[in-house]
Amino acid sequence: MNLGILIFFKYILFFLSVWNDSLGVLFPFSILPIPEILLPIGISFYTFHNISYLSDIRSGKIVPCSNFIRFGVYDLFFPLLLAGPIERPDSLLPQIEKERVVDQNDFVSGAILFFWGIFKKVFVGDHLLFFTNKVMEPGMSLPSGMIFWIAFSFAFQVYADFSGYTDGARGLAKMLGFKLSLNFNFPFISSNPSEFWKRWHISLSTWLRDYLYIPLGGNRISLFRQNVNLMIVWILGGLWHGATYGYLVWGFYCGLQVVLYNIVQKYFLNLINNNIKILKYSINLIGVFLTFWMFAFGLLLFQVHSPGELWSLAGNAFGGFYWNSVFAAKLFFFVFLCFVWNFG
Numbered sequence: 001m002n003l004g005i006l007i008f009f010k011y012i013l014f015f016l017s018v019w020n021d022s023l024g025v026l027f028p029f030s031i032l033p034i035p036e037i038l039l040p041i042g043i044s045f046y047t048f049h050n051i052s053y054l055s056d057i058r059s060g061k062i063v064p065c066s067n068f069i070r071f072g073v074y075d076l077f078f079p080l081l082l083a084g085p086i087e088r089p090d091s092l093l094p095q096i097e098k099e100r101v102v103d104q105n106d107f108v109s110g111a112i113l114f115f116w117g118i119f120k121k122v123f124v125g126d127h128l129l130f131f132t133n134k135v136m137e138p139g140m141s142l143p144s145g146m147i148f149w150i151a152f153s154f155a156f157q158v159y160a161d162f163s164g165y166t167d168g169a170r171g172l173a174k175m176l177g178f179k180l181s182l183n184f185n186f187p188f189i190s191s192n193p194s195e196f197w198k199r200w201h202i203s204l205s206t207w208l209r210d211y212l213y214i215p216l217g218g219n220r221i222s223l224f225r226q227n228v229n230l231m232i233v234w235i236l237g238g239l240w241h242g243a244t245y246g247y248l249v250w251g252f253y254c255g256l257q258v259v260l261y262n263i264v265q266k267y268f269l270n271l272i273n274n275n276i277k278i279l280k281y282s283i284n285l286i287g288v289f290l291t292f293w294m295f296a297f298g299l300l301l302f303q304v305h306s307p308g309e310l311w312s313l314a315g316n317a318f319g320g321f322y323w324n325s326v327f328a329a330k331l332f333f334f335v336f337l338c339f340v341w342n343f344g
Contacts, residue, residue, distance in 0.1 A: 042081030100177030114171030121164030
């Protein structure tokens with residue numbers, strides 16, 4: 001029922017587009033009309049809330065909530081409807097059911113976290129978004145090497161925007177006496193794709209692991225089936241973010257990274273780390289560099305409208321390097337603030 005509602009509101013238009021783009025080309029008479037369907041706010045998040053609630057009841061992890069109002073508060077908890085985090089029922093429901101007392105320290109720290117999230121979203125994310133949209137306007141010629149600045153700035157724009165929303169939600173919830181889970185744990189220091197997705201949108205990654213990957217067999221099956229299941233999970237995870245071709249390809253791209261890393265780790269990296277300890281640190285440093293750029297370039301899938309545009313941008317990456325000192329200074333300042341916030 002929950003998946004049916006989600007598919008109707010979020011994916012039916014995409015499925016119709018795929019139908020028209022495939023069979024409609026060969027058989028014009030089969031082209032279907034595309035209706036206008038308004039997407040309810042937060043449907044992806046509260047659908048996952050419902051699924052985890054029902055699954056945890058079935059597994060005996062929690063007991064059904066007897067108060068409809070309290071369940072409604074859990075299901076539609078307003079601070080996290082737009083961008084999460086995705087809260088589990090065994091974490092959020094007990095907080096709703098018990099009496100809450102907000103002390104001054106919690107309120108102040110929640111307010112600081114809230115305004116830090118607003119700063120990241122408005123003053124960093126929106127600023128970088130203006131830059132990336134400006135340089136990637138249709139028909140605009142890019143200086144040689146500009147693709148690196150686009151990918152670099154786009155990665156921090158998405159991070160600032162997304163983590164800013166969730167920090168704002170966590171701060172607002174804390175001001176009201178609720179504790180929401182950490183959703184971003186400085187992902188750009190990750191040394192491999194698997195670690196990255198344990199630090200980026202943590203609540204979604206763990207939800208997909210617990211409610212999709214593990215029921216499909218988890219790590220208890222053969223490596224081949226594990227990798228097939230990982231690809232299924234990541235493709236569905238890509239579509240969860242948005243019902244477009246770009247998100248579908250992006251999900252495949254991210255899944256392929258994780259699968260290839262698991263294979264390399266099993267047959268190559270473990271052998272090196274166990275026998276040549278000094279290379280472990282060098283490999284980790286190289287891994288941080290490669291992991292960031294694989295993620296950054298993958299985000300360009302959201303900004304291009306055809307494979308030709310993507311190839312054009314990729315080709316531009318080998319044409320020299322473009323430097324903008326003013327923009328670089330602003331980006332460096334934001335990175336510095338992130339280090340201070342996370343490690344200070």
